Amino acid sequence: MKRRNFIKAAGIAGAGAGLLPGSLNLNAATFKKQGKPSPICIATWNFHEASKTAGELLYKGTSALDAAEQGVRIEESNLKNTTVGNGGAPDRDGNVTLDACIMAPSGDCGSVVYLKEIEHPVSVARKVMEETPHVMLAGEGALQFAIQQGFQRKNLLTKESEKAWKEWLKNKEYKPIINIENHDTIGMLCLDNKGDIAGACTTSGLAYKMNGRVGDSPIIGAGLYLDNEVGGAVATGMGEVILKSVGSFLIVELMRQGKSPQEACEIAVQRIIKQNPNYKDFQAAFIALNKNGEIGSYCIHEGFSYAKYQDNKNTNNPSQSYL
Numbered sequence: 363m364k365r366r367n368f369i370k371a372a373g374i375a376g377a378g379a380g381l382l383p384g385s386l387n388l389n390a391a392t393f394k395k396q397g398k399p400s401p402i403c404i405a406t407w408n409f410h411e412a413s414k415t416a417g418e419l420l421y422k423g424t425s426a427l428d429a430a431e432q433g434v435r436i437e438e439s440n441l442k443n444t445t446v447g448n449g450g451a452p453d454r455d456g457n458v459t460l461d462a463c464i465m466a467p468s469g470d471c472g473s474v475v476y477l478k479e480i481e482h483p484v485s486v487a488r489k490v491m492e493e494t495p496h497v498m499l500a501g502e503g504a505l506q507f508a509i510q511q512g513f514q515r516k517n518l519l520t521k522e523s524e525k526a527w528k529e530w531l532k533n534k535e536y537k538p539i540i541n542i543e544n545h546d547t548i549g550m551l552c553l554d555n556k557g558d559i560a561g562a563c564t565t566s567g568l569a570y571k572m573n574g575r576v577g578d579s580p581i582i583g584a585g586l587y588l589d590n591e592v593g594g595a596v597a598t599g600m601g602e603v604i605l606k607s608v609g610s611f612l613i614v615e616l617m618r619q620g621k622s623p624q625e626a627c628e629i630a631v632q633r634i635i636k637q638n639p640n641y642k643d644f645q646a647a648f649i650a651l652n653k654n655g656e657i658g659s660y661c662i663h664e665g666f667s668y669a670k671y672q673d674n675k676n677t678n679n680p681s682q683s684y685l
Contacts (some may be wrong), residue, residue, distance in 0.1 A: 391619060392618060392620055393620060397654070399553065400555075401420035401553055401672070402655055402670070403416040403420060404651055405649075406649055406668055407548065407598065407666070408668075409436070410676055411437075412550065413670065416552055417671025417676060419432060420554050423554075425560070426467060427488075429552045429554065429560075430464065430551070430552045431464060434446075434548050438483070439482075444522075444523055445547065446548055446565055447566065448481045449520040449522070449523055450523065451527065451566060451569035453570060453572065454573065458519050459567065460476075460477045460478070460518075461477070461483065462474055462484040462580055463487050463563050463581070463585065464560075465561050465586055470491050470492075471491055472487040472488055472489070472497060473487050473499075473581070474499055475498065475576045476574060477501070479517070480508045482513070483564055484562050484564045486508045530569075547563060547599075549579070551588070551594045551651045559588050559590055560594075561588050562586070563579045563585045564579065565579040567601070578604035584601075585597050585604065587611045587614050588614060591618075592614055592617050595623075595627070595651075596650075597646070597648050599644065599646035599662075609634065610630075612633065613626040613627060613648060616629055623657055627650050628658075628682075630648050632684075642663075646662050647659070647660065648661075649681075661681050662683065664683040666681045668681060
């Protein structure tokens with residue numbers, strides 16, 4: 363699509379120069395910090411136990427980085443959650459493969475992709491960030507590193523997930539259902555009492571994906587991005603379209619220019635819609651948090667929500683949607 367047509371179609375007043383990374387206007391209004399808000403945790407979907415865990419840690423003085431890691435670990439261990447960690451839906455060959463990333467206020471980050479037999483990929487990603495000169499490790503190398511760091515191998519394919527996979531094999535229909543959690547992620551952003559922001563993202567990926575498939579969740583700039591001067595964003599939904607849009611990075615850059623988190627999320631979703639004529643066939647969603655404690659969320663289809671912990675209250679919040 364030609365740039366002028368996309369800008370015209372986006373429908374966001376005053377957003378023209380900020381819609382595409384290549385056209386970021388260096389003379390645009392820049393983000394203005396207004397003070398230090400109370401600690402906040404937000405997470406994609408109604409993962410209320412994860413947000414509660416992270417939020418309570420924040421109010422005890424825990425760092426944003428530690429809170430984000432411990433928060434998403436709750437869902438990595440949740441056997442009822444078939445989209446993250448232990449018990450995650452396998453690929454079409456029966457392998458449970460996990461992807462995760464984590465990002466610190468300093469801008470340091472770590473990631474693992476196609477990791478097998480380790481329940482907490484987010485913690486392995488943190489070790490990659492802190493103990494290696496690299497950002498990302500994959501497959502057998504990631505597993506070898508995890509074992510060297512003391513992580514224990516574990517069979518992540520539960521009886522329930524195995525039964526569902528064998529049922530799927532009868533027809534092998536590959537069509538993700540919108541807002542049915544067969545392809546969703548937990549992405550989390552935490553703002554601590556020092557005013558620092560950190561984030562984490564972890565998933566078992568698209569149910570019954572091709573062996574070796576990796577989505578947006580472990581990719582810095584796509585599934586997660588933050589800048590401690592501005593804020594952060596995380597994504598969920600169909601990873602392929604989010605990867606192509608580099609949406610989390612786009613949202614942070616728009617907030618840097620002075621856009622609110624809500625405006626920035628809407629622009630990122632509009633970009634995906636304009637790039638994908640079949641946008642009605644999938645879900646894509648973003649949440650964002652800036653350093654002033656302002657929150658934004660937007661998605662293609664209604665039904666997406668995000669968890670928020672603030673002022674010792676843990677709430678589920680429906681997102682605005684395009685459709």
